[in-house]
Amino acid sequence: MAEVPPLPRYSIVFLSGPADAGTRSMLPIAQELNRRDHRVTYVTTQEFAGRDVTCGVDVLVHASCAAAVPSGGPGRCAGPQDPVLVEDTLDCAESIHAAFADDVPDLVLYEDSARITARLLTCRWKRPAAEVFPSFPGDFPAADGAPGSDSPAPAGDCVSGLPAGVRERLFSFVATAANAGLSPDDFCTRPEPLSIALLPKEFQTDGYSFDGRVAFVGPCIPERRMDERWLPPESGLPVVFFALDPELLLESGPEFLRRCVDAFAGKPLHVVMSAGGHADTVREAAAPLSNVEVHEHAPRSVVLRCASAFICHADLNSVMESLYFNTPLVAVPTGERERAVADRMVELGLGVRLTPGAAEPRALVDAAAALVEDRETGRRVREFQRRARRAGGTRRAADEIERYLEWIYQP
Structure with missing residues (x-):
């Protein structure tokens, strides 16, 4: 009798902007979590899909989402005021939501250029999220309360300037989150309980001031692929x-x-x-x-x-x-x-x-x-x-994510 494979421990969806730098940083973490028997789905564009498939993770291909970088850090309004950009982001969020209609992920792990899409999905799904910073963590609340602020943006600031039709579509998408006290304003970001910074703390100018919500794991290096071949020159030149x-x-x-x-x-x-x-x-x-x-x-x-x-x-x-x-x-x-x-x-x-x-x-x-x-x-x-x-790199990033999941879901 054939053995029934064990069920994945957690389902995790990865969101990042369609860029090589983000993909190189995020894929090693996805691979490591997949290796630990979690079900990992990497949302990407057709341009990067082939590379992601070769890494052994599940891939969800979508048209290019707006890779809008929020204008402020956590606690600041991240909602774009351009109605076209909002609608493009909603198109992306709706397509991802539809793909997971029967199996909502346990965690959304997102790179900061995909923050708006991720926040919309977490509002709709009522699921936790963790953020990956491929650059300096910006304007994050420090251990002593400075320099950042944990206060959310004033209610309505992120959506008040949008046309009525776009606002209605936005409210409609996150309407199921209303019972949890959430609204479209919640796609303006606040610090996640866990953020992964892809640099050692020593490289961050004020690294000492960050509290435990930010894990400075250092660089996450992609695994070498079989087709990556190069030999040093025989000349011996630098x-x-x-x-x-x-x-x-x-x-x-x-x-x-x-x-x-x-x-x-x-x-x-x-x-x-x-x-x-x-x-x-x-x-x-x-x-x-x-x-x-x-x-x-x-x-x-x-x-x-x-x-x-x-x-x-x-x-x-x-x-x-x-x-x-x-x-x-x-x-x-x-x-x-x-x-x-x-x-x-x-x-x-x-x-x-x-x-x-x-x-x-x-x-x-x-x-x-x-x-x-x-x-x-x-x-x-x-x-x-x-x-x-x-700093720990990929393995430490996976360790931090697993601890976060267990803290959320284990009794």
Whole structure:
């Protein structure tokens, strides 16, 4: 008689924005919880569905949801005032709700760009949630009551400016939560009982002030896939991993990458360039060179294990992954969050920062070459690597989520 497989311990749905950085951070946690016999459903777009399936978790494919980043932290109004954005978010929430009509999840785990959709679903389902911060936890109530505030936004602030038809649709979606004292205003966020911060507490400027609701677990590194193969150069030259998106810089397109290839020509460095959709064009420029190789998507974790410098945008995921593998950074931030991460990185002495306007090919080459020779920066990066790994990573994140579930559901 065939054995009946054990029932999953808990059902957990993951929500994140359709972006590579969020997916790289969230999938390792989903895999670990799946490995622990929880039923994990990862909500994603078609672009990322294939990658998620190979990780062994259940996948729910939907059209791209509005990845609206709330304007305030917990306790602040997160409801977008754009009616079209609200309706797009409702479309997404309704489709996810319909997919779970017969089996409501026990927990919604969401990355902050999917916060509005997640809050709508938790209101409708009357289920708990936990938030994952892929960047600094913002405006969170501290252990001593500062700097954040636990007070919700004033009633009606998040919905009062919306057209009547949109307000009615919003009220209709969360109407079943009314008996629990909830309303559409509850999609303005408040601190969850558990939040997962994907950085060590030492990287957070005021990390000491956060209470136990925030678990600083450090970087959660994706597991290496079988198709991720790369060999270090036989030349023995220091490896520089180059992963700048030229479309985010002042000079966009393959011409910028070709100029970077020319700038690295003949230097005592081996450059691994991740060029995305420009790979074929840029590869032609690099063909005569022995010290530059061009990939559409280089296996980041594999290359960083051997790299002596990483040239990238300063999203926290890239910075944490680089530090996890003991690699100093040349960071070119292009947004407010990235600038905050780059500033903290420089403050801790873990690399250098260039503005997009200053990130000319020659400046990038000089910065990378200097980092390769900078022993003091290398020492600080090695020390921070130990702190990042001691934070616990994926396993600790899963431990914290399991403890939270047991606290909620166990008598």
